[in-house]
Amino acid sequence: MLVAPARAWNVFQQIFAEHWEAFQHAHPRYQTSYYDGLVAKMLACGNPALMGYVEYRCLHCGQGAHRVAMSCKSSLCLRCAKVYVDDWVSQMSKMLHAGVIYRHIILTVPATFRTTFYHNAAVLLSALMRCGVQCLDDFYSEVRGKALQGGYIVVLHTHGRNGQYHPHLHLMATSGGLDRQGQRWEHLQYLPYALLRRKWQWHLLTMLRQTLKTDAVHQLVDACFRKYPNGFVTNVQKGAVPSQYQSLARYVAKYVVSPPIAVRRIDRYDGARVTYHYRSHRTERVEPETVDVATFIGRMIQHTLPKGFKRIRHYGVQATKTFAKVKVVIQAALAKVEGVVKGAVKIIARLTYRQRYEQSTGRDPFICPHCGYEMRVWRIWHPTYGVIHDEGEVIKQGTYASTAPRAGP
Ligand SMILES: [Zn+2]
Numbered sequence: 001m002l003v004a005p006a007r008a009w010n011v012f013q014q015i016f017a018e019h020w021e022a023f024q025h026a027h028p029r030y031q032t033s034y035y036d037g038l039v040a041k042m043l044a045c046g047n048p049a050l051m052g053y054v055e056y057r058c059l060h061c062g063q064g065a066h067r068v069a070m071s072c073k074s075s076l077c078l079r080c081a082k083v084y085v086d087d088w089v090s091q092m093s094k095m096l097h098a099g100v101i102y103r104h105i106i107l108t109v110p111a112t113f114r115t116t117f118y119h120n121a122a123v124l125l126s127a128l129m130r131c132g133v134q135c136l137d138d139f140y141s142e143v144r145g146k147a148l149q150g151g152y153i154v155v156l157h158t159h160g161r162n163g164q165y166h167p168h169l170h171l172m173a174t175s176g177g178l179d180r181q182g183q184r185w186e187h188l189q190y191l192p193y194a195l196l197r198r199k200w201q202w203h204l205l206t207m208l209r210q211t212l213k214t215d216a217v218h219q220l221v222d223a224c225f226r227k228y229p230n231g232f233v234t235n236v237q238k239g240a241v242p243s244q245y246q247s248l249a250r251y252v253a254k255y256v257v258s259p260p261i262a263v264r265r266i267d268r269y270d271g272a273r274v275t276y277h278y279r280s281h282r283t284e285r286v287e288p289e290t291v292d293v294a295t296f297i298g299r300m301i302q303h304t305l306p307k308g309f310k311r312i313r314h315y316g317v318q319a320t321k322t323f324a325k326v327k328v329v330i331q332a333a334l335a336k337v338e339g340v341v342k343g344a345v346k347i348i349a350r351l352t353y354r355q356r357y358e359q360s361t362g363r364d365p366f367i368c369p370h371c372g373y374e375m376r377v378w379r380i381w382h383p384t385y386g387v388i389h390d391e392g393e394v395i396k397q398g399t400y401a402s403t404a405p406r407a408g409p
């Protein structure tokens with residue numbers, strides 16, 4: 001994690017440092033140790049004295065030193081979000097099936113139900129993700145006229161572009177699926193969108209009715225069937241997504257895993273109001289927005305998911321558990337299909353701290369600026385466990401043969 005703090009990042013921390021307590025008083029839902037922990041970690045992120053650090057020193061000339069603060073990995077931390085996205089792109093690039101066409105499909109929840117989702121997040125958000133997968137399997141099966149199982153990387157978003165609560169699913173979906181015998185890969189070139197919209201309406205409303213068995217929800221569901229006879233908003237991005245693995249993973253990351261408000265987008269904070277900007281779907285332009293500080297905190301915190309919740313899940317032929325086995329089957333099934341697109345398989349390596357630092361500053365953090373030799377781990381310090389490694393002690397004891405780790409945290 002880079003230690004050099006950006007101005008916008010400081011502003012973000014400052015807003016929480018000054019107003020978190022008052023916000024909690026006004027919103028008792030957030031008075032839990034879980035949310036306190038997220039905020040405390042985020043506020044300490046990048047501070048070596050609070051988070052712990054790894055210190056590198058030049059053992060050649062004795063002058064060079066570099067300290068790497070541990071990152072907080074709090075889901076509220078916009079600073080750690082960038083690393084999270086990069087790691088995810090790397091992981092995802094290993095999880096795609098060569099030769100399979102993927103589509104980017106968006107399934108939304110109508111405005112009537114957004115409050116219902118907000119208040120029942122713990123049960124509804126997981127159900128929503130499963131429901132999207134069932135909907136697509138059902139849709140593909142109906143289009144082809146036989147049972148198919150597709151593969152889905154599903155990402156849950158709870159925010160719209162300007163940070164408001166707007167739960168929806170992004171699915172990286174195989175365009176087709178395996179038949180029930182696991183023998184044939186059925187590629188679907190044409191997807192009838194009108195059918196998808198009606199399927200999504202049926203699956204979503206049925207899930208709501210079965211999950212929340214209250215009269216109020218039943219009435220809302222009935223009203224919704226009447227109000228939207230053509231189904232709900234679904235969006236299939238035009239054309240297949242890029243077939244090359246690297247660009248596909250980047251494409252997904254851009255659309256899908258970015259945080260609700262990128263930290264560089266905070267333009268002004270005067271102690272009471274925050275101005276930031278976002279790209280509007282409606283106008284396709286960058287729009288500024290000014291809100292009071294409580295609204296801003298609310299918009300940021302409402303997108304942190306319930307404890308332990310996995311925002312990205314893999315289903316069907318993308319399921320992590322069966323991926324290796326299914327991969328062989330798919331390759332065999334694809335071999336029978338003519339005209340398969342051969343995408344270049346390029347797996348994206350996870351960047352180390354050293355590489356990230358070099359990318360953003362153009363300088364290798366572990367090369368001594370005085371003599372050009374590579375620096376070594378000198379000390380590792382953790383706020384709870386104290387000194388974990390001390391190279392100076394090792395040298396003093398005369399047993400110098402360093403086994404210290406070389407990579408950063
Ligand atoms: Zn952080």
Ligand SMILES: [Zn+2]
Binds near residue numbers: 059060063371372
């Ligand atoms: Zn040196």
